[in-house]
Structures are given as structure tokens and as C-alpha cells.
Amino acid sequence: MTANIYFTGGHEAWRRYKGPLLVALKQAGVAAVLSPTCPDPAAVDYLVYLPGTVPDFTPFTNAKAVLSLWAGVETIVGDKTLTQPLARMVDDSLTEGMVEYVTGHVLRYHLGIDRFIGATGWNKVVPPLARDRKVTVLGLGQLGTACAQALAGLRFDVAGWSRRPKEIEGITCLSGADGLDEALARAEILVLLLPRTPETENIVNAATLARMPQGAAVINPGRGALVDEAALLASLDAGHLGHATLDVFRTEPLPAEHPFWAHPKVTVTPHIAAETRAASASRVIAENVRRCESGLPLLNLVDRAAGY
Ligand code: NAP
Secondary structure, eight states: OOEEEEEOSOHHHHHHHHHHHHHHHHHTTOOEEEESSOSOGGGOSEEEEOTTSOSOOTTOTTOOEEEESSSOOTTTTTOTTOOSOEEOOOOHHHHHHHHHHHHHHHHHHHHTHHHHTTOOSOOOOOOOOGGGOEEEEEOOSHHHHHHHHHHHHTTOEEEEEESSOOOOTTSEEEEHHHHHHHHHHTOSEEEEOOOOOTTTTTOBSHHHHHHSOTTOEEEEOSOGGGBOHHHHHHHHHTTSSOEEEEOOOSSSSOOTTOHHHHOTTEEEOOSOSSOOOHHHHHHHHHHHHHHHHTTOOOSSBOOTTTTO
């Protein structure tokens, strides 16, 4: 059987993905026809999907799965026209990228690196050791767990918070409303790696920011909607929150007139924390096609009810 795969991402993405997908499908032993256009939706077996590219999934009557190239699926998970199974991107390269981004920005805050950049005076401020620095990671999924473990490996005192209770060696695992209170109260550095769902939207708000220690830092490579922007700015301006590093925003690219750009206590990065890389992501896609064609369950299936 030859699988018909429709790549929905448009020409620029197709240029990057065509070669790696063909190689990965061949290596996985999958016979497939790949196309960036879709003359007959009923003939499509799999959609390799980028957000915002398919307004209606109804015509794909025989599709066996929608395979997202993104880890976050908030723009598609509630789509009523999507009746096909939805798998999201879980990929070692994505995880490695996120670990590097989070570790780098945590170390920036921990070591107080900004204080020394461009300094001309002998301002001897010795940072504490990592073991005396409390970091909290909200979200203990693929990315949050990897980041928490990497930080714990550097001896940071790490807590993590998730929807369901967890046990991860070396991490203080918290869940539930009381767990969130505890997670925030200890967070000298707070890392947001939650998905965007109705439950997580604005989880960083005036009340939760007020629970964090004076001078704390927030790093958000999760989703922009996790943060109430006005509350974040108010907390920074009031001198409670010390600094924020933000990689994701409600509107991307972040508009030129947005106050985050010019704010002295905000660092903006342009959604680069963990990029989906064509070669490794293609292997993940090919493996899922192989599994489905062999009657095996798909990997990384999205829980539509939970929203991630
Ligand atoms: P994941 O494996 O699905 O993990 C999500 C985590 O969030 C899980 O631990 C989950 O708890 C927790 N969670 C969800 N809803 C919650 C709630 N209401 N209360 C408490 N915890 C909750 O996702 P992932 O692969 O780690 O990715 C996380 C997010 O990172 C993605 O959704 C995406 O938005 C973002 N991301 C950003 C970039 C970037 O470049 N900036 C790149 C990739 C991904 P359970 O463990 O109990 O399920």
C-alpha cells in the first residue's frame, strides 16, 4: 500500500521538509506519495500539518491521522471539523533546544550576568550556588520534565507543577491548587512550560505574581496566553517582579508598538526557544505513518478532552 501524504504547510515549509520527509519515509520503509497540494481530499491518508493551514478537515474523509509539526496544538485541538486522530510533535531536537534555552536564561538570572555586562566598576556581587537557588517549572511534560531535570543536574533546587501528580527523581513534584501556591511561593525563577488551554490561560496574573518572592524572574517559552500581560507589566513596574524573558506572545510577531519591546525589565526573544527541525521532525512523522500503516497505535496522540 502506498500512503498519500498531504503536506499542508505551504511552499516555504515544503522546500525545507520535502527532502527530509522523503528520506525519513524511505528509512522507515514506508511507501508514500508526498504532495504540498491537495487535488482530492478524500484520497489523503495523512496530513502533515502546520497551524492555520486547514480551515476545514471535513473533506478528508479517509485520513487516518493529522500529524502536527508543532508541539503546541491549541489552535487545532478544539476544531469541531477534526474527527481524525491528532498527533503532536514530540522530538528530541525540540526538547534539546528547549533545555538549552531554559538553562541559558535561568543561568543569566541566577548568576546576575546583566550586572556585569558593560560594567566599569569592581562591583563584587557573588551569586549563591545553584543548590541555594529555587527554580519552579510549571508544566512537567516532555519539555518541562527535561528542563527540570537539566536544572536539577546543575544542582538547582527545582520544583515542578503538573495537572496530575508525578514522581520525578530530584524534583519536588507538585499538583493541584495548593501545589501551585507552593510552587509559586518558592519560585525565585519561574519557567512556564504549560500548554495553552482554558485552564492555563492567564495562569500568571496579578494574584499569582503576588505570591512569588520579591525580585523573582519569569521565563515564558510556553505560550503567550499563559500570561496576563497587563498584570506582568504592573508587577514589573511596581518593583515586585524583577525581570521577564518572553519567547511567546498572544500576537506573533510581537507588534512593534507593544510595550514589552522597550521595557527595561523585559527581554523579548522571537519564538526561538525550541524550533521544530526538519530532519528530526520528519523522522517522527515517518515513524508515526509507519506505525499506523502497520496497525500500531500512533505516538504522541493529543488528548482532545484535556486540550493538549
Ligand atoms: P506536554 O508534554 O503536553 O506537557 C504539558 C504539561 O503541562 C504536563 O505536565 C501537563 O500536566 C501540564 N498541564 C497541562 N494543563 C495543566 C493544568 N491545567 N494544570 C497543571 N498542569 C497542567 O507538553 P510539552 O511538549 O512539554 O510542551 C509544553 C508547551 O511548550 C507546548 O504546549 C507549547 O505551547 C510550548 N512550546 C513552545 C516552544 C517554543 O519554541 N517556544 C516549542 C515547543 C513547545 P500532566 O503531566 O499532568 O498532563
